[in-house]
Amino acid sequence: KEIIVATKNAGKVAEFKMALSGLPYKLQSLADLGNFPEAPENGETFAENAGSKAKFYARLTGKLCLADDSGLEVDYLKGAPGVYSARYAGDHAGDQANNEKLLTHLLGVPLEKRTARFRCVLVLADAEKIWCSTDGTVEGVILTEPRGNQGFGYDPLLFVPGLGRTLAELSPAEKNEISHRGRAIKKLVTQLAALEK
Ligand code: ITT
Secondary structure, X not given: OEEEEOOOOHHHHHHHHHHOOOOOOEEEEHHHXXXXXXXXXXXXXXXXXXXXXXXXXXXXXXXXEEEEEEEXXXXXXXXXXXXXXXXXXXXXXXXXXXXXXXXXXXXXOOHHHOEEEEXXXXXXXXXXXXXXXXEEEEEEEEOOOOOOOOOOOOXXXXXXXXXXXXXXXXXXXXXXXXXXXXXXXXXXXXXXXXXXX
């Protein structure tokens, strides 16, 4: 059995491959299969986007596809950037530009008002139907400057008080233990095991 990790984000691919390595599935990323177009992402929720990405790539590949829609919700910004996290500073502006834009919008805002969370929704689907859908979150505080150089995206800005570190200061295994994606993956593994019965 085979699962395609249907994302164009190399940081996500690395986390999925690490977290799912023990499963009896052959994992392949889209990049392993060829050069696929980017899936359209017009939904208003993470769940909608994850579902449409999974089905889009399942139709293109004819295989079971796992899609991830995720993002950062900042309370002071009323939940922004949310589903727009990837294109916050503009289409393909990149992680660095997104992080700078976020810091600019929070300039002068005290730490206690900088609460935020990462949210992740996973959908596993083939061309016919959705087999599993799970989610996960991790709560934290947006720092005033980046810390750490592991992970990707907004990781250097999300400080997790319970750990005293940003997500970019965690090893890949430590991040998977507590992250939004790691938590959603754990639930997915449980659902997959139930499907096998
Ligand atoms: P795919 O749609 O191909 O999966 P993408 O990067 O466009 O790739 P999203 O639309 O889900 O993915 O956008 C997610 C955004 O949230 C993007 O800017 C990421 O950098 C950020 N993000 C998601 N998970 C993250 C994590 O674990 N650490 C840091 N930033 C994260």
